[in-house]
Structures are given as C-alpha cells and as structure tokens.
Amino acid sequence: MLTFEQRKAAFIDLGQHISNLIDQQLLISSKQNSKFEEILQIAQAENSWFTEENICYALAQWAESLKEPHLHKWLSKYNLEVNNTALNIGVVMAGNIPLVGFHDFLAILISGHHIIAKLSSNDKRLLPYLAEELIKIQPGFKSYIKFEDNQLKGYDAVIATGSNNTARYFEYYFRNKPHIIRKNRNGVAIVTGKENLEDFEKLGEDIFRFFGLGCRNVSKLFIPQNFDFDEFFKGISKFKSYIYHNKYANNYDYNKAVYLMSEISFLDNDFLILKEDTQFSTPIGVVNYEIYDSEDSLKASLEEHREEIQCIIGQHSLCKFDFGQAQHPNLTDYADGVDTIQFLQNFTTT
CATH class of the missing domain: 3.40.309.10 (Aldehyde Dehydrogenase; Chain A, domain 2)
Structure with a gap:
C-alpha cells in the first residue's frame, strides 16, 4: 500500500509532467510528447467542443493546482497519513468539459482508495492518458486505477455526476451504497x-x-x-x-x-x-x-x-469569485459544496 507521502509526491510530479506538455496553454511540439499529441488529436476528433485551446487551458489549471503548496494547503486539514482500508470507489464521470472528473480521480487516489471510473463517451481519452503517466511516475498506483467500459461493479461507494433527470436515476440505483450524486448547476x-x-x-x-x-x-x-x-x-x-x-x-x-x-x-x-x-x-x-x-x-x-x-x-459582497475566476477554482471548491475527501474518510463498507 502506498503511503500518503508517496501518493502526494506522485501527483506533484504529475503536475510537473503536465506543465512540460503545455506552454502558455499551447502544446509544445516535440518528440517527447508525441503520445499526448496523438491523444489530443483523437480527443478533438471525438468531441469537437474539445478544442486544443480548451484542453490545454484545463491542463494548465491542473498543473497549477498540483503544485506542492496548493496540495499541502488543501490536504492539511485531513488526516490522510493513517493507512485505512483501501476501498473501491465507483465514479460515473461527466464529459461536458475536458478533465471534469479529474478532481474526483485525485481525491480518491490521494485518500488511499481505489477508483473504478466509468468515463463519459465525450471525454474518454484525456484521463486515461494522465493515469498512465501517473503509473509511470509511481507504479504502485497501477492496482489503484480501473476504467470500466460497461456497468460499474465491485464498488463500495459511488460518486456520480449527471443531469437533473439522470441524478434521480442515480439516487435510486445507488441507494444502498454511500454516494455523492451531483446534479446540474x-x-x-x-x-x-x-x-x-x-x-x-x-x-x-x-x-x-x-x-x-x-x-x-x-x-x-x-x-x-x-x-x-x-x-x-x-x-x-x-x-x-x-x-x-x-x-x-x-x-x-x-x-x-x-x-x-x-x-x-x-x-x-x-x-x-x-x-x-x-x-x-x-x-x-x-x-x-x-x-x-x-x-x-x-x-x-x-x-x-x-x-x-x-x-x-x-465584486458584490455576495460573490466568492471575482470576474474571470469562474474556471479557476481552488482544490477546496468542491462541486455542489460537498467535501469529497470528508466523504471518503467518513463512510464504511456495509
């Protein structure tokens, strides 16, 4: 089992790897990242909303978030140094914007749990590529990550994101397991x-x-x-x-x-x-x-x-973010206001 420090160090290195792929939100063309260039082209072909600019923009935000000071500030309030039982967390990911499911991926793995991810057909290339790079950095993560093409199975808890209509289905389907169900916001x-x-x-x-x-x-x-x-x-x-x-x-x-x-x-x-x-x-x-x-x-x-x-x-007193900051959330700005790390620490298997 990987220690907290090993998990954290691997994600810091992954952030540096992402930084090496991009330069001011533009792809650096070189032999070193030819694999990523291929992934980028396929992702754009499969989903034309995923322009090169927007993919690199999303990557740039994660490269910044994965820097050690940001990870430390985010994780310092949790007790992740203790090696609890690693559970299987199923995740039904959205695909509306590039790497929208990366925060869940990060939260689950940094907490020491295993992820079983069902990717959206709109975004099925980028996260597996980053997962491969993470495993290259820390081979111990190989047993922690699984991508499921079909129905989720073998999970102890679930995080699912979808439309308001889909959320009602998720609430019923996953009713017997600890879950976070996110709706449209x-x-x-x-x-x-x-x-x-x-x-x-x-x-x-x-x-x-x-x-x-x-x-x-x-x-x-x-x-x-x-x-x-x-x-x-x-x-x-x-x-x-x-x-x-x-x-x-x-x-x-x-x-x-x-x-x-x-x-x-x-x-x-x-x-x-x-x-x-x-x-x-x-x-x-x-x-x-x-x-x-x-x-x-x-x-x-x-x-x-x-x-x-x-x-x-x-800039009103009721606002948390200034103009231009909507797509620059901190790691603590959890989707729907639900603390994912706390959820992962609190539940037990049934």
Whole structure:
C-alpha cells in the first residue's frame, strides 16, 4: 500500500509532467510528447467542443493546482497519513468539459482508495492518458486505477455526476451504497453597475470558456435597474470568434430562430443572446438576466435557488469569485459544496 507521502509526491510530479506538455496553454511540439499529441488529436476528433485551446487551458489549471503548496494547503486539514482500508470507489464521470472528473480521480487516489471510473463517451481519452503517466511516475498506483467500459461493479461507494433527470436515476440505483450524486448547476454573476470594460472582458471569460458548457460557466446575470448593456457588449467583443466554431454557431442560430418565431424579446450581438428570464440554466449561446431592485431581493433570490448555483461571480459582497475566476477554482471548491475527501474518510463498507 502506498503511503500518503508517496501518493502526494506522485501527483506533484504529475503536475510537473503536465506543465512540460503545455506552454502558455499551447502544446509544445516535440518528440517527447508525441503520445499526448496523438491523444489530443483523437480527443478533438471525438468531441469537437474539445478544442486544443480548451484542453490545454484545463491542463494548465491542473498543473497549477498540483503544485506542492496548493496540495499541502488543501490536504492539511485531513488526516490522510493513517493507512485505512483501501476501498473501491465507483465514479460515473461527466464529459461536458475536458478533465471534469479529474478532481474526483485525485481525491480518491490521494485518500488511499481505489477508483473504478466509468468515463463519459465525450471525454474518454484525456484521463486515461494522465493515469498512465501517473503509473509511470509511481507504479504502485497501477492496482489503484480501473476504467470500466460497461456497468460499474465491485464498488463500495459511488460518486456520480449527471443531469437533473439522470441524478434521480442515480439516487435510486445507488441507494444502498454511500454516494455523492451531483446534479446540474450553473454559475451566476452579479453586476452592480460600477464595473469597467476590463471587468466585462473577464466576465466574458466566465461565460465563454469551454463554450459555456461547464457547471461553473456564468449562464445568468443579476443586473441593477436601468443597467446599460453597451459596456458589457464591448467587453465581451473579444469572444466574437466563437461564432466561427461550427457547433457553437449552429446552437446560437437555432436558439435565435426559436426566440424570433416565438416572438420572445432578447438582446443580441451576433454571437451571444441575452434574454430576461428567471431560469438559471440556458442553452448554448444564451445568457439569461434578471433585474434586482434591492439587496434584500437579490439575496433572497440567490438563497431560494442555491441548489441550482455552483458559484457566484463578481465584486458584490455576495460573490466568492471575482470576474474571470469562474474556471479557476481552488482544490477546496468542491462541486455542489460537498467535501469529497470528508466523504471518503467518513463512510464504511456495509
């Protein structure tokens, strides 16, 4: 059995390996990473949302998170030095953005447990590649990692991520085992009216990164009364090239046509639709907005819909993340607010 220090050291080395693959979010072409170049090309061919830029962006975030100071800060509050019984943790992974399941992969292995991962068909290349590299760094991990193509079996507990409809199925199917079931959530941003052009440029990153497919992407704006959208549209203009991505353009055109035919009012800058709506989840190429008339009404709305919100972006006192930080979570920013490490430490086999 690997010790905590061995597990931790291996992930630090993996972070360095990832850093060696990328340079300012661009792939370094060399014979040393020809295997990764192949994986990158296959991943893009299988899922055209996974552009080289977005894959390397996701890798860059993990290269940073796996640095020793970040791992130490994250893990220092847990007692992982004690070698408890290694259990089998089944994980049903999402595939909406590149390596979205890596945090679970990391949490399970760093805790000393074994992972049985069922990958999404949308993201089935990147994590196995990193797992292979991790095993090269620390061969002891080979017996800890299994990727399951078919039905999960032989698990002691489960972490599953899916849509709200899928989550109901997961809740029933995994009811007899300890589990974390994650549903659909969204990022929201609070606009105060005091923002400048740079703030809105950063907000554009929160909206458009990964084509808005991540659970942390901003899909809903809370704006003050009489807010002028001109500065907002100027700020996000740097993302207009997204309309040249075929799948994004198809979604944008379709949603625009639906709203026009339905005579639904919206604002439009030829690559993003803004629609006044209380809903938090939106189609691709659409962001909803809601006008708040007081601090109390804003706080009440956020509290009422807290189960639908993954993160709150902006410079308002209710925001945890500043503009541009939606896709830069800390290791302690657990999906749906559920502490995965604590879950893995608390349960016992039944």
